[in-house]
């Protein structure tokens with residue numbers, strides 16, 4: 001017997017309609033590449049998304065056609081999120097931090113038809129446009145007055161001229177919620193990048209579960225600053241969650257340095273922010289150097305790579321800001337786990353609470369996970385045994401775009417490539433990426449653990465641990481360290497710092513000081529690049 005309820009499709013257009021009707025006056029504030037601060041409202045964003053839909057119709061873009069963006073977080077990007085997907089096309093967020101050749105490869109693979117880009121990316125588009133064989137239209141996200149005159153890009157239009165003459169009345173089409181809504185390529189650490197194709201249904205469900213109190217915990221009373229880019233897994237779904245619940249949104253544009261982020265947080269009274277550890281490291285350094293305090297920030301979600309425990313305690317002890325550690329990946333839309341405490345943890349002391357908070361957290365509703373051994377046998381949730389982490393759920397990938405690489409699933413589960421433990425309370429802790437774990441004398445060393453200890457040293461800005469071939473032990477860990485500006489620490493002092501904090505055999509064999517740790521397009525440490533940099537490195541003779 002079927003239920004007798006309405007079967008309205010979960011479409012992205014319904015989110016912006018809802019925000020317009022119920023939170024129309026709520027602000028969306030953006031720092032623009034033009035340098036100024038722009039103020040808009042959900043009512044205006046909704047009206048302009050409909051103008052985008054008309055403009056795409058005018059160009060006869062078909063249902064499911066890809067519209068690419070090369071853009072920072074900002075209101076025009078948000079309008080494209082809703083105008084493109086709402087009208088049945090697919091928004092493809094290109095990562096501007098990639099090499100131009102990779103951008104060309106990805107745009108051609110996705111068969112993008114339109115490219116909308118921020119003015120600051122004009123030099124990239126000038127280099128790539130002739131090689132992007134499927135793109136028919138190029139749009140700069142700016143006013144007509146800022147349109148570059150002699151760009152060399154045929155038919156280049158300003159966004160404002162493109163949508164400006166269109167009506168803001170538009171009836172969103174109704175279609176199957178399983179249709180594609182957006183597309184994001186994986187970082188391609190192994191071979192060519194692969195595209196993940198999100199659906200309206202997966203995006204709406206992910207946004208809804210992500211907003212829950214034990215998820216990102218956002219509501220109409222919040223002012224949200226997503227520092228995590230909209231070009232990387234839809235800024236962790238925050239644009240959808242925020243619109244769904246009517247929170248004020250503040251977009252940082254291109255300015256991610258500590259000073260700019262701090263000023264925006266203060267001037268807009270941001271109480272909740274989200275980003276990767278490297279961004280927060282810059283913010284904390286700025287706060288420490290200038291002896292600043294937050295007046296409104298209360299919570300920040302940190303994920304994308306392991307959040308060092310010292311960052312969690314600096315935020316809470318010095319600044320009274322709660323850090324919520326989260327884990328996910330492109331193939332998971334991306335939210336998988338969020339580290340919020342349970343009732344039983346409330347009575348714990350500060351250190352015991354920190355011991356929970358440093359874990360990547362527990363599943364939000366919709367994500368099922370398990371750890372398995374090399375033979376695929378499920379391992380116990382005891383917080384000690386580690387194994388390959390597998391996930392499944394309505395916003396977890398079933399297949400890559402164009403069937404690339406065959407089915408990624410194993411008996412219906414997606415292997416994440418992460419190695420993890422899960423404790424009896426369901427809290428998952430990543431030990432490593434499977435390819436980064438260091439195998440020493442038949443035992444495993446977690447590179448994240450080794451890094452976290454170095455990061456707790458006051459002179460260390462960033463640390464990356466890799467394994468180096470060893471004739472006896474197979475591999476031994478070394479730690480590459482970037483010092484804080486003006487700070488000093490010797491190799492010996494740093495190695496001594498490990499004493500008593502970890503097992504002796506897990507202490508790195510050497511410290512290599514570097515000017516910078518290579519970071520990828522999404523702010524993650526690129527250990528493959530680091531290994532390449534240290535190609536000629538030899539372990540010290542014991």
Ligand code: AMP
Nearest residue numbers: 303304305306326327328329330418430
């Ligand atoms: P991406 O698809 O580029 O977002 O990368 C996903 C990968 O980033 C995951 O599989 C993890 O290896 C890593 N990652 C994401 N969040 C965390 C976290 N909180 N701690 C450790 N690793 C993380």
